[in-house]
Amino acid sequence: MELGLQGRRALVTGGSKGIGYAIAEELLREGAAVAVCARHAEELSSAARELEKLGAPVVARVADVTQAAEVEELVETAAGQLGGLDILVNNAGRAHPGTFATLRDQDFQADLEVKLFSQVRCSRAALPHLRRGGAGTIININAIYGRQPDPAFFATTVDRAACLALSKALAMELGREGIRVNSVNIGFVRTPQWENIHRLRAPELGLEQFLAGVAEPEVPLGRFGEPGEVAGLVAFLASSRASYISGASIDVSGGMGRYV
């Protein structure tokens, strides 16, 4: 399928590894110009070098999406160097395990900054550029826990529900301007985030054994997803082939999610 992403300009937050890296790679393969950010400079520049092997320059900027000033600077740099912005992928985020009993106010607040306010601020900063391009689009990477509460990931559950509401309401507010907003909700995808969870929760198990044990009872397809299995959908949603899709909330979860 020809996606028509040639020459489109995309910013992917959290593009140094995991799902964000795979999205940046997919967009580059489709001919888009790409900017990425992350907090850790070395990891980011080595990711950018790897991505540039696909044959196009990549704008890589160190930025923490929880810091308003850094977000402003990131978006201006990305738009400046790419010559505008058509696609924003709000991907940067993290897992934050914990129950209601263990989480303090500051844990909820920190998690809201990473998940909700990063999407709010990046979207706000990107909007003037998306408007100028004429067919801008925002894709928010969220979690199915925003739809199916899990008290073991209490902050994620609460904060991703807010992110889903943000995506929908923003799609409604921006629709008349021709700007599409969609949410992609992840179940379990094998990334460095899960390597951290493995180290914290069950270092005595091998990684494969740990992941299989997590997926087996929860995921109808019986396995973790791979980042590339998310990236294809994101590229499609970013493209003109998805020109009538806005306000959608699409799971990439191997069937996980006990709701209709």
Ligand SMILES: NC(=O)c1ccc[n+]([C@@H]2O[C@H](COP(=O)([O-])OP(=O)(O)OC[C@H]3O[C@@H](n4cnc5c(N)ncnc54)[C@H](OP(=O)(O)O)[C@@H]3O)[C@@H](O)[C@H]2O)c1
């Ligand atoms: N993998 C899953 O199973 C899963 C499930 C549900 C939802 N998700 C969501 O999917 C997204 C990607 O997750 P992933 O599994 O690919 O995670 P990952 O492997 O940990 O990668 C996260 C990326 O985001 C960056 N990042 C994290 N915090 C940031 C911040 N404050 N400012 C700027 N960049 C930041 C990281 O780089 P630095 O550390 O250098 O900043 C990295 O590039 C996240 O929003 C996550 O919550 C993933």
